Amino acid sequence: MAEKTIRIGTRDSELALWQAHTVQKKLNDLGYKTEIIAVKSEGDIILDKPLYELGITGIFTKTLDIAMINGQVDIAVHSMKDVPTALPIGIVQSAVLERANTLDILVHKGNLDFLETSGTIATGSLRRQAMWLNKYPNHTVVDLRGNVNTRMQKLKDNDWNGAVFAAAGLERINLKPTDFIDLDWMIPAPAQGAMVVVAMANDSFVLDAVSQLNDVETEVCTHIERQFLKILEGGCTAPIGALATYSEVEDTFTFKGILLSIDGKQKLEIEKTVDVSEWKKLGFNCAKEILDNGGAELMATIKATLKK
Structure with a gap:
């Protein structure tokens, strides 16, 4: 095995460091050398403004993205729900770890x-x-x-x-x-409870190493949820919940999605179960159905409210 040390970028909060150490241990167990590099993010520093007022999706991931593009770190570990649905050019999702509690x-x-x-x-x-x-x-x-x-x-x-x-x-x-x-009645954020590792698309050594940590079931479920989010919001923040689950017995995926007005007075929900062969368009189809049933108008209202 090559001697390259994989530098793991992380925010310096206790939870972010826990996530980075978890990935580090898994890579070390596979025989890779690693080191952890902690970076402060603007999301941690600017604490007096709601996130959606900062006008950035992915404020917690931006600092690490820049560190990776600049070659200071090789991979970054994130809570997947904090990661924008569109990754910066040159950065790719390299593994989704087995999901924890979604509640x-x-x-x-x-x-x-x-x-x-x-x-x-x-x-x-x-x-x-x-x-x-x-x-x-x-x-x-x-x-x-x-x-x-x-x-x-x-x-x-x-x-x-x-x-x-x-x-x-x-x-x-x-x-x-x-x-x-x-709060079992509350539909979680898309990809809640999942950790994602991102890397540079051209770093085959690192991609090969990290891909061994991937959990396929979690990868598919979070893909469905994030697809739903991406189609609905188109790059702005909105009250959106999404949860996909796999049934081994039935060999099906069940998806629950929700879009609400900011004051909670309007609620559009969807629930669908499909055969395992149909998962690729599940999030997309559910989002389209919500948009066609009042969601497009609701999203326009939310965007106008958040701009004020």
Whole structure:
């Protein structure tokens, strides 16, 4: 095996480093040499503006993309839900790791009475905000930014009733508290719970190494979800949820997708099950159906609202 050391680029948050170390261990187990290079991203530095106001899709991935294009790192490890559906020219998806928990959870303060009345919930995600307000129209949703640790601390420091997190992130760094409930009614972000490794398209040594980490079932499910996202949003952020699952017994893929207005008052949903041979167009077809049934108008409204 060649002696090249694979340089793994990552954000410097605890969760990002956990993800990078996970990939590092898998590559080391295959006999590759690696080193981890941590880079700060603008998404971590600018904490006072909601992400969608920054006018960038992929703010968390941009810094690492530049480091890779400049030859400072060979691969980057991301939470796949943070990665834009269109990768920069020259960068390719080289592996999707086996998926963890896809659920969103509500971390609360031990008392859930507010669910029956009025309450304040924190989240920086348009999707979580819209889905929460759709179910609990009497509640207030406040913006919550920062990495997982920062957000947990802000929840402690404020008088909010709770905050919504991805279960996978908290589980990975052992931050999942005892006071939480699974939000199994909330359709997750496309590719939630999955980690992706990206590399330069022309680096055959690295692509060959990393491709051995790929989990095919997760790759296909996240492809379906991200295809749905890409067709619906066309490069802008919107409250979109998507989850594809594979049934080994039936040899089918089931897809659930949702598009909501930002205030949660409008909701367009779709659920479809297809034979395994039909997965390639599943996300596309579901997105088209939503667009044809009021989704195109709703997306136009969302884009106009976010521009203000």
